[in-house]
Amino acid sequence: MNSLTDAVPRTVRELNRLNRLNRNTSGMCRGYVQANVIMLPNTDAFDFLRFCVQNAAACPVLEVTAPGQWEPVLTAPGSDLRTDVGRYEVHRDGVRTEVRTDVCDVVDDHMCSFLLGCSYTFEHVLVEARIPMRHQEQRIDGAPMFRTNRSCVPAGRFHGELVVTMRPIPHNRISETVRLTAAHPEAHGAPVSVGCPEALGIMDLNRPDWGSPVALSPGDVPVFWACGVTATNILRNAQLAYAITHSSGFMFITDVEVTP
Template sequence: MPQTIVNPARLTPPEARALFREGLVTPTSGWSAGWTQANLIALPKEQAYDFLVFAQRNPRPCPVLDVTEPGEFAASLFGGDLRTDLPGYRVYRDGEQVAEVPDVLSYWRDDLVCFLVGCSFTFEAALLDAGVPVRHIEAGTNVPMYRTNRDCRPAGELSGPMVVSMRPVPAELVATAVRITSRYPAVHGAPVHVGDPGALGIDDLDRPDFGDPVEVRAGELPVFWACGVTPQAAVMRSRPPFAIGHAPGHMAITDARDSAYQVP
């Protein structure tokens, strides 16, 4: 690397993971089309119970797709190595980000439980198929993500704001976008808000808290979906002694098909 990936949408999950393991750092929206992508949050066993209850109480932002045994770094949904096969990681101590790194081998601990949390990239192929444009894929950038003024329901020591991702949608396609994404309840499902960033406490769409800004064109509305970076926002507020997350937008590409998370 940096090598040019000609068509990342066509790579299988093992092929994509091999590139990330070799050091490629890139957002993964549009990669390995048809394969489910997931957020990662790894916490010491001591904090893992609180996280599972937090996720149960906040299923829109925190749909748990898989949980490892403590110290394990493969998962039933993810045949690769969770320590190396994502394209980017963030490491937190006492809620402060202390590193952003391409692998976490040197940070690994045997008491870590890894949670794979559903990601809205999962329904982007379905949006495109339905004729709904996805601006950050067109632009080749990372999806914009924002902390909101909506607090999650706390659990034990964990609390924090809901994080959302945003996609600008032409007004005449908003209903289509809602209908399509409603069919994927395990990967954030329908939007949590349409149209008014201020109502979510977002002052400036051009300054996302995570990822890159995108253009909202005339005739488009900003549409907001719950986002799996929410666990990292909870880590930042609640300050557990240690945590590892994916770098926002730099997801785990799993061995599950998008269709596995689609309801009729």
């Protein structure tokens, strides 16, 4: 899809550090785990981690750093979470106030960083199995995302609805799709719902809440996975005085290899 498909993660992280790459990471570094990044004051960190653990399909925890520690030593040693993402957003009182290419000047030593799994990770596994990814065929950056009517389990001030991604899957490949993605709990795991958008409160597949609509081919069924945007959405609901996240689609790429 692009020249960075076969890049190693360190290359992409270094390009981001030099601000020479300002792109959605969908399809980059094939075979490596990608991550949502969330930075919070340590006073909110315990409740947020409780939220993640208790809503693990939407918020699979890859790594959590201690306050003021910007290197995720387990999943990307040598990296720096303040610089190695292509685009960041700064939120104050629940409102996005700034978009930046690094956050060195706006973090403080009381902030903890969370790396949460991302479905970009498993798309590669599906593509390898020759299961069609319609949004890629249609040259759309990332699967469309929808707010659902399903509540997450709240923790402290963190609460809100589950957000899902939708991928059209041929009806006779759904069993294989379930089996393959179930093996990747670190990337949202198996679908949460198959074939019945209304039951999730999704009334029009052509009007996603985030991203662009993707057309179904004849014989396709809409399949829904829990999505990391759930986390950024509940952050907004919590109206934290201060938080930093990656920009949707501009993920942090870890050195962790996707197990087949």
